[in-house]
Amino acid sequence: MTHDTITRLCLSHVVLPLATEISDAKVFTGRQKPMTEVNFLFCELWTADGLYGVGFAYSKRAGGPAQFAHAREIADNLIGEDPNDIDRLRVMLLWAGASVGRSGVAVQAIAAIDVALWDLKAKRAGLPLAKLIGAHRDSIRCYNTSGGFLNAPLETVLENATRSVEAGIGGIKIKVGHPDPRVDLERLTAVRGHLGDGFPLMVDANQQWDRPTALRMCTAFEQFDLVWIEEPLDAYDHEGHADLARRVITPIATGEMLTSVAEHASLIEHRSCDVIQPDAPRIGGISEFLRLSALASTAGLMLAPHFSMEIHSHLAATYPLEPWVEHFDWPDPLFNEHMRIEDGRMIVSERPGLGVTLSDRLRAWTVDSLELGTR
Template sequence: MSTLALATPTDTATVDRITRVRLSSVTLPLPTPISDAKVLTGRQKAMTEVAMLFAEISTEAGLEGVGFSYSKRAGGPGQFAHAREIAPVLIGEDPSDIAKIWDKLVWAGASVGRSGLSVQAIAAFDVALWDLKAKRAGLPLAKLLGSHRDSVRTYNTSGGFLHSPIEEVLERAEASLASGIQGIKIKVGHPDNAVDLARVTAVRERIGDAPLMVDANQQWDRATARRMCRAFEPLNLVWIEEPLDAYDNEGHAMLASTFDTPIATGEMLASVGEHAELIRVGGADIVQPDAPRVGGITQFLKVMALADARHLQLAPHFAMEIHIHLAAAYPREPWVEHFEWLDPLFDEHLEIAGGRMHVSSRPGLGVTISEQARRWTVATHDERP
């Protein structure tokens, strides 16, 4: 006879309550101004900093979850202000009820919409709740979600911006591969298409058969995108990213059905609904959701399910500290984008070896906020009962 104890109707599940929410607005300076095609075409200014929104959620049981969202060029103060206004919604809630809390947060600020800045503020709370839940279980987040692998293919973007001379791009590409990163992505979308073709050809020649991707950052019209996709076909690219405006689903679908080189997009979409429409019309071979931009992990998992149902590849945008766990839980072999920009914000760093980024064995996301991040803090808010 089994000696295992069976649960009875009188057993009580563990219930915890949120007792404190601490918000921090952190300005992360970049070592050099960053320029992609949007800068060269005059649509945006060079990027000199990243605005980070951190949420630290504490409970009666003494647990703490850490989450973050971010904004580039503008929007950081707005995210912080919105998060501060809706933070009282969390107090007294059971932190395990993540989907319920997400709905309460989004409806608390629904008059400003259910996408964009409002859900990007919610993302910091949502990620913190998932971090806390995994810590309660004593598991890395990937394991809590149900991982398919312990490491994910990784590619580097930060050495291939358009402001960098081609020799610098080539040197950084070689250094990235030597450091254990598997693939290289460089920016395209230069006003002179011949410059793009020359730069990409030079990188292909330098790195040989290593995986190579390009990113146009939405800067081509449909005619230019067709010409450039055709010109890039012989270079055996892993993908061509954001060749068109992020909301031109039909245009992206046309490119995806015409050319052999896969089309990747999705990073600028700010809701599950926007991703659902992109996927429905066949606008991407490779979907690139961004957890902070779609409202956190709760919403990202819905996008993952939609992509998997259509047998699509996944390559999450930015925020590798979050996305390594989500990519590890995707059924199809994904890619994760490597950016070292956020390294100073955390005490721990991800291991990269053999072309792959490895999931941390630490519980939760596996990161803690550094003292340097505390020094870069420009505003805080402490919500208690």
């Protein structure tokens, strides 16, 4: 019988500065300020057998300190526990913080721990995480988002697209949802012409259209042969997304802003999208992502996980249908290893676990930390 115990745990709140502030449609409609940094919650675990696991969650704009605060309240429950019993520990942590619910910050704090436990378990087996779960492929189609924000001048968006294609990335996504629809059409026309017919191109409206506007814009976008139109409506408007998905030829994508499996289950039940975009750190970690993945594959949905490519490359590799993974270069300074891109695809790491180690720059950006247990 394999039995091990968690002897030490470290939580770190890390604030990653962005080289350039970014704005999507939520800024142009006055609902948010430009984003200048990303907050990360890292969890590191050590065991009596000498094993080590690392995981993370994150928050854009608000939420980082709250994730860290919740994690530090519940993390002491892990000391002395067997790290192999991942789902039992997940449920234990949910009950430890039951009064704050089972979505949002509560599960995002647990997500960092859950990911660390899966990383540790794969390392114990000597396998990449994808192989531990059971992979369908060793590489995944990938597309870039970080070069196409609305605040970037069109010339910069085109230059960024060129760099991404030259780096081997297989698709480009740009932001839309500008208050003036003519701006969206001008930028999209230019990007499609720059990339050429047939090159995978996606757009993301970041929830900023109402139903009539969404139908009008999605219809106008049909000429551009898009892979998908992302978040045309409010993330919780499942009925509106379902109606749009029925009426529009281009696939509709959504899901990244939902913070539990239950919310995604409602999305699937309503047939609200063609492409589902869960985010493992937002819905509670790898354990919850795998539950959702089973529901989504049964429904025949395309999968395109949001952000966190260091985690999602492994999870997308286990999905039965050919998925997409989102490429962001922002987190690169946090890790000593970087994702390899070839011929339009992201190569799944062959190193045990997630295949990443934490950089010295990450330590320098740590604004708060907590250590529990003994060295």
